[in-house]
Amino acid sequence: MPDPVFIAVCVAAITLVGLSKAGLLGGLGVVGVPLLTLVMAPRDAAGIMLPVLLCMDAVAVWMYRKECDWSLIRVMLPGAAIGTLIGWALWAVVSDAVVLLMVGVVTLLFVLDAVFPIRKQLAGLPPSKPWGTFWGGIAGFTSFISHTGGPPFQIYVLPRKLAPTVYAGTTAFFFAIVNSAKLVPYYFLGQLNVANLTLSAALAPLGVLAVFVGVSLVRRIDARLFYRIAYWLVFLLSLQLIWEGTNRLLAG
Secondary structure, three states, X not given: OOOHHHHHHHHHHHHHHHHHHOOOOOOHHHHHHHXXXXXXXXXXXXXXXXXXXHHHXXXXXXXXXXOOOHHHXXXXXXXXXXXXXXXXXXXXXXXXXXXXXXXXXXHHHHHHHHHOOOOXXXXXXXXXXXXXXXXXXXXXXXXXXXXXXXXXXXXXXHHHOOOHHHHHHHHHHHHHHHHHHOHHHHHHOOOOOHHHHHHHHHHHHHHHHHHHHHHHHHOOOOHHHHHHHHHHHHHHHHHHHHHHHHHHHHHO
């Protein structure tokens, strides 16, 4: 019989990621892989999550197909491609602990900047291409290593104050492209083996259901409340990632 703890952790991880894919939980979806590492090896967790993410991406892209800010995606994708290639090259060198700690620190700085304007926000100006390329690169790299590209993506996109559905659609299209690009490297790294794909197939329906539930909710939530919740969740997430990354580094 399957381990109840194993099942519970998998269900929790996939549900959180699915709701986040719909744009409901801000960046909380990045806890998917960290949660799965409680019951499996980190590399297996990343391999299992990728096909499930692609199924969720397909649903989210379809649901938000008319609500996407393509100007932001065009700015960020070149950096994301570079970050993905770097992640592939450093796959065997960079530990999950280092990635979690790095993402946590960057995310915390992002939240502090939003609350206490450390760098001046100039409303109405077009997105900075170098800044967007940089954060796109960080998102591509962290997404490749442990599917934690959400916070770097949000650093560039959340301050734009998009409508919740446009924010969700932009996120969906960006990560659908990034995740699709990871298929070939993951295959050659042995992450898409039969065992991992079997578990992915079992979890995918739950992820798709979570996306549908999230989409139905995000269309009903007030924009101001949406961003307030998103920033709080990202703040709590940053603390969790820093804690997890530090503990892993000390333990290793």
